[in-house]
Amino acid sequence: MTGTLLDVRGVRKVYEGHGRSVEAIRDLTFTVAKGEMVCVVGPSGAGKTTLLKCIAGLLAPTSGEVVLEGEAVAGPPPGMAVVFQEYGRSLFPWMTVRGNVELPLKQKKLPRARRVELLHQALDAVGLGDVHGAYPWQLSGGMQQRVAIARAIAYEPRILLMDEPFAAVDAQTRADLEDLVRSLWQGLGVTTLFVTHDIDEAVYLGQRVLVLSAAPTLVLDDVTVDLPAERDQLSTRSSARFAELRGHLFAQIQRAKTYHPPDPPHPPGGN
Amino acid sequence: MTALLRRAARNTLAAAALPIALLALWWVFTADSDSYYLPPLSDILASVDDVWLHSGRLRTDVLPSLLRLLAGFTLAVLLGVGVGVAIGSSRRLRAFCEPVLEFLRAIPPPVLVPVLMLFAGIGNTMKVLVIVSGCVWPILLNTVEGVRAVDQVLLDTARCYGVRGPARLWHLIIRSASPQIVTGMRQGLSIGIILMVISEMFAASNGLGFSIIQFQRTFAVTEMWTGILLLGLLGFLLATAMRVFERRALNWYLGLRQTQRGGDR
Numbered sequence: 001m002t003g004t005l006l007d008v009r010g011v012r013k014v015y016e017g018h019g020r021s022v023e024a025i026r027d028l029t030f031t032v033a034k035g036e037m038v039c040v041v042g043p044s045g046a047g048k049t050t051l052l053k054c055i056a057g058l059l060a061p062t063s064g065e066v067v068l069e070g071e072a073v074a075g076p077p078p079g080m081a082v083v084f085q086e087y088g089r090s091l092f093p094w095m096t097v098r099g100n101v102e103l104p105l106k107q108k109k110l111p112r113a114r115r116v117e118l119l120h121q122a123l124d125a126v127g128l129g130d131v132h133g134a135y136p137w138q139l140s141g142g143m144q145q146r147v148a149i150a151r152a153i154a155y156e157p158r159i160l161l162m163d164e165p166f167a168a169v170d171a172q173t174r175a176d177l178e179d180l181v182r183s184l185w186q187g188l189g190v191t192t193l194f195v196t197h198d199i200d201e202a203v204y205l206g207q208r209v210l211v212l213s214a215a216p217t218l219v220l221d222d223v224t225v226d227l228p229a230e231r232d233q234l235s236t237r238s239s240a241r242f243a244e245l246r247g248h249l250f251a252q253i254q255r256a257k258t259y260h261p262p263d264p265p266h267p268p269g270g271n
Numbered sequence: 272m273t274a275l276l277r278r279a280a281r282n283t284l285a286a287a288a289l290p291i292a293l294l295a296l297w298w299v300f301t302a303d304s305d306s307y308y309l310p311p312l313s314d315i316l317a318s319v320d321d322v323w324l325h326s327g328r329l330r331t332d333v334l335p336s337l338l339r340l341l342a343g344f345t346l347a348v349l350l351g352v353g354v355g356v357a358i359g360s361s362r363r364l365r366a367f368c369e370p371v372l373e374f375l376r377a378i379p380p381p382v383l384v385p386v387l388m389l390f391a392g393i394g395n396t397m398k399v400l401v402i403v404s405g406c407v408w409p410i411l412l413n414t415v416e417g418v419r420a421v422d423q424v425l426l427d428t429a430r431c432y433g434v435r436g437p438a439r440l441w442h443l444i445i446r447s448a449s450p451q452i453v454t455g456m457r458q459g460l461s462i463g464i465i466l467m468v469i470s471e472m473f474a475a476s477n478g479l480g481f482s483i484i485q486f487q488r489t490f491a492v493t494e495m496w497t498g499i500l501l502l503g504l505l506g507f508l509l510a511t512a513m514r515v516f517e518r519r520a521l522n523w524y525l526g527l528r529q530t531q532r533g534g535d536r
Contacts, residue, residue: 058427075430082431089424094446094523103442104432137527155432 005191006032006055006159010064013050024050026216027064032159032193037185039202040195041249042212043257048195051217052163055193056082068159081157085164087144091136091151097123098132101151108155122154123147125187126180142173146180153184159191167197175233178205182231199249203242204231209249213256220259221252308492315496322494323501328482333501336479339395340467343402347459351407352452355414356444365415372412380405380466384473393474401470406459413455417448450524453517460513464506479505 013025024047032038042048053059055066057076066073068080084090091100101122105115123129126146136144145165152160162181166174182205185192196202202209203225211221227241236242298312323329358364358372383404384397391397421444429435429443445452471480479502486495518525 053427056427056431058430076433078433080431082428084424084428086424089422090428092425092442092446093527094449095442103434103438107433107435107438135523135526137523137530151432 003034004031005034005036005069006193007067008055008064009067011051011054011061011066012063013047013054013059014062023216025054025061026218028212028217028219029064030210030219030222032191035189035191036208037192037194037206038208038210039206040193040210040212041197041199041202041253042217043214043253044197045215046212046256047215047217048197048212049163051212052082052161052193052195056080056161079158081152081155081160083145083148083152083160083162083165085167087141087148087165087168088136090148091144093135093137096133096135097128097139097147097150100136100147101154104151104155118154118156122150125153125184126150140173142169142177145169145177149177149180149184153188153190157190159193162192162194164196165194166201174201179233181205186229199246199253200237203227203245203249204233204236209245211249211252211256213259218259220256221249223249223252310493310496314493315500318493319497319500322497332477332482333479333505335395335477336467336471337505339398339470339478340402340463342395343399343467344406344460344463346399347403347406347410347463348456350403351410351455351459352414352445355411355452356418356440356448358411359415359418359448360444365419372408376408376412380462381469384470388474398467398470398475398478402463402466405466406463409458409462410452410455413451413458414448417451418444420451421447450521453521457510457513457517460509461506464502464509468502 008028008030011025011028012023015022015024028051040048040051050059054061055073057066057073057080060074068077071077092103095103098119101119102115105118110118119132120129123132126149128143128146128150131139131143136147139147148165165181166177169177178201181192181194184190194202194205196205206225209223209225210219211223212218213220223245225245227236227239227245294312301309301311302313304311323333358368380401384401387397387400387404391400425443425447429439434443467478468480468483471478472484475481479498483495483498483502486492486498
């Protein structure tokens with residue numbers, strides 16, 4: 001590990017609207033080191049998506065800041081790629097698979113030869129070398145999410161954000177995609193922040209797991225996953241250590257559901 | 272392949288059956304008509320050749336009409352999509368413009384003809400402006416709706432991947448709104464055909480609408496009927512061209528909808 005890549009400092013998010021304000025995130029502070037794979041789990045309604053949008057620069061935090069490679073995030077940073085949960089809504093349905101993967105590369109003004117190279121590498125890496133000309137809606141859900149992942153890695157990001165990317169695919173596909181993400185991460189060494197509501201998935205994928213409380217959200221726990229780097233669906237998931245970590249996190253999540261943080265020392269909005 | 276051909280043939284036959292039946296009815300019922308205003312269809316069809324082909328009216332009357340329609344329709348598309356994207360993208364602008372749009376839309380374009388004649392004379396400019404003034408509304412309002420409905424996840428995706436400026440406008444906003452835009456264009460085109468004819472009825476020296484009125488005023492009833500038939504045929508051809516364009520431009524949308532209806536995922 002060579003230093004901090006992502007630094008989330010005291011991020012708080014309050015949604016204002018219709019005369020009342022909802023505090024989605026109370027205080028999130030954590031760092032992600034370069035090359036690390038960190039999973040974020042929390043009970044539903046834990047503001048996971050809000051957190052991810054704040055980090056991605058899609059949403060401005062009410063207070064606190066997100067620092068990526070020493071620079072405060074104030075809009076989507078160029079070195080970041082995002083894979084959304086709703087694959088069906090995040091791929092452009094009027095573009096072929098090739099068009100979808102290539103569009104961001106064109107925006108980066110990469111020369112054609114380099115674009116083609118990246119396109120082929122990325123699609124081969126996700127096992128979709130033969131569907132360049134297909135439209136996303138002609139593919140199964142799992143394949144669509146593979147296209148979204150290919151688009152993300154072709155972008156050559158320094159950090160990859162994934163927002164519950166496998167919540168909407170079936171269990172078989174999900175296991176395959178988890179292994180794909182693991183192998184891509186190991187192969188490319190790209191720093192990855194993976195948000196999920198699935199404890200098993202978090203333990204299986206991550207080097208570290210952050211546990212979030214229910215809204216207003218805090219980081220309740222930061223668990224190091226000391227499983228071997230080589231993981232597979234069968235032996236890793238049936239190992240004693242996996243069960244232990246899983247049990248620990250399960251208890252934490254149960255606690256997270258009912259945990260209500262004490263009121264902040266300063267009145268809301270008074271910083 | 273033969274099955275495909277057979278199906279195509281059956282579809283064509285099904286589509287042509289009713290028009291053929293109606294024409295046959297018309298033919299039979301007017302066969303020995305001695306009404307001055309309702310000549311036999313056989314007479315009408317027989318005079319098509321003389322009235323439109325030999326006289327050169329296709330070039331002197333039909334072509335100018337079509338060019339004016341094309342100019343008006345093209346301008347209406349550019350204006351409608353341009354302004355529609357601007358209004359659809361901004362909630363403020365929408366609140367600001369909506370009452371005025373509703374007011375303008377409610378004015379029947381034909382009543383604008385005398386007014387436009389004052390400003391633009393009785394030449395091509397006036398006729399094109401009349402066509403634009405009617406065509407533009409369905410295109411504009413549909414574009415506004417289409418732009419408003421652009422998916423939030425797609426907008427976020429585009430932001431994350433640095434899709435900005437002209438690329439965002441074309442690859443995201445306009446493509447996403449294209450089903451609604453094309454619907455607006457289809458409605459606009461049929462309004463445009465009507466206005467093409469109406470604008471030529473007021474003050475004109477050529478055109479399809481002008482010819483029909485001219486025939487009517489000189490009691491050339493058979494010729495008048497040929498003009499009406501020609502106008503109908505023209506509308507049909509333009510609608511078909513529109514449908515071909517739609518199928519090409521919205522190929523992805525038709526496929527997507529079919530997949531969603533199939534519900535196999």
